Amino acid sequence: MKKLNVEICDVTLRDGEQTPGVTFTCDEKCAIAEKLDGIGVEVIEAGFPSVSENERRSVRTISELGLSAKTCCLSRCVKSDLDSAIDCGVDLVSIFFATSPLHIRIKYKKTRDEMLSLALEMVDYAKDHGIAVRFSAEDASRTEISFLKEMFKKGAERGASYSSFADTVGCMTPVEMYETVLELKKDLKNPLCVHCHNDMGFASANTFTAAQAGAFQLHTTVNGIGERAGNASLEEVLVALRMKGGVDRYDLTGLKEISKLVEKTSGICVSRTKAVVGEHAFSHESGIHIAAILKDRNTYEFFPPEMVGGEQKFLLGKHTGRKGLEHILKSIGCELTSDQVTWTLERIKTISEGKCSITQDVLMSVIKSAKQEK
Incomplete structure (x- = not known):
């Protein structure tokens, strides 16, 4: 069995909290972060600081817990967002903009090249303030590969530590994901991240397949919670890595416990037949x-x-x-x-x-x- 070279960035506290009706208190976020750290998750995305002052306080608190995991937060290509991230003391900021023609047309009053130029300025700004950058393409799965390659190349040249590919609407199949990651990896100068949503039920499969194709940072949420149908499930991805990817450094004995914690604090019940942590899983x-x-x-x-x-x-x-x-x-x-x-x-x-x-x-x-x- 080929041992996969990966790390986990768990986004339960950010994308998981975007599940309709879900809100975590600061104490709940800290408790979840500590459990994730105990499992051995390398990066914890603590939140989106520009959302509110309480959110900013929670992200800052998690950053000050002294965890082994690095802390991360989300930022638009907006200077005030980055100022919030800087104020929170995170190790990594994920700077994103939507790259698909559809999103560019609907969301921005700028061309895609203008958005890329603005995003690169924000990469420079974050780097100047001593924060590592994950340069992220939202709706990347509906974006031309040629533009993604150009974007990631320029981001790496400006010092971005990661390039991130998001299947924002969960429209990819595992075969498509494998081929896409192989193509992106050809000329990539920094590690590739994948962020998969579960609209067609493929999020965990797409995430593991991406790792097999060479993706390094894998995004997950506990119990697979998240917007709409959710994200790739932490427990499913970690078990797949252990059983099929030769990765044995994570403490999987904590998966059931953190699943129960997130179920309780989110109010989102886990299906009895949910893989790994469901009541009927064994x-x-x-x-x-x-x-x-x-x-x-x-x-x-x-x-x-x-x-x-x-x-x-x-x-x-x-x-x-x-x-x-x-x-x-x-x-x-x-x-x-x-x-x-x-x-x-x-x-x-x-x-x-x-x-x-x-x-x-x-x-x-x-x-x-x-x-x-x-």
């Missing part, structure tokens, strides 16, 4: 599956739940088999005769087919009935 009901797992858990678990702070669960329902039921009964210290097990299994299937979950209370009620029947 839950098994099928009798065929459970029978095999009891012999070798690798049969139906590609990676162990303990690796990400999760736990294996066997659930009872319509598809439960005898071995699974016997295992669960043994785990709760319940002894039944062979006939009672048979009766219990049939009763569980009947209840489940009536769309009733087999909770602990339901199971105990069935067991009590089984002992009375037999």
Whole structure:
């Protein structure tokens, strides 16, 4: 397995907070930042300081936490935005402008060349004030490659530490992402970043594919939250890097914990079937599956739940088999005769087919009935 050369920039505190209805307090942002730092995330995008005075205070507070991770913030090509970033004491500022013909026409009263010239002036301004720059193309996935190459070349010549490609509307497929990154990397003089949105459900896949093609800085959010359908999921990308990219330096045991923290503070519930951190990510009901797992858990678990702070669960329902039921009964210290097990299994299937979950209370009620029947 080829070991990928990457770093993570988590943008939960900025793009994640742009999820409709989500607002983090300063204390919540600090708690999330500390968890990200504990996992080993290299860069934390703390916010967008020009949004409000409270936002600026939060970014400054995170910058002063003494984390191992570098701190970053977002800035338009506006001097006042950069002054806010400078005031916050961040290590890195992401200077962006929309580069696609559509965005240029709709959003700016300048030509694309005029916008590029202004953006380069802001790169100079940030560098003059001692802040590293990530030179970012918004809506890059709908921008001509030739212009992106010109933009990134000039940005690197002005001292930008990174060039950043954003699939802002999530319109790319993994194959398109791979080919695009390969092309951009040909003449690039600094590391490439990718920022993927999930409008077609490809954000995590596009992010990992970009890393395989040579992208260095990968942008993520915890639980994949973010505008519209969200961003690339931190937990999914980190597991892919561990299992398929040879990257083992991150402490994945903290993923479940930080997922719960962000779920609580954002108010955005995690789907039960969410990869890595969902309630059912390591839950098994099928009798065929459970029978095999009891012999070798690798049969139906590609990676162990303990690796990400999760736990294996066997659930009872319509598809439960005898071995699974016997295992669960043994785990709760319940002894039944062979006939009672048979009766219990049939009763569980009947209840489940009536769309009733087999909770602990339901199971105990069935067991009590089984002992009375037999």
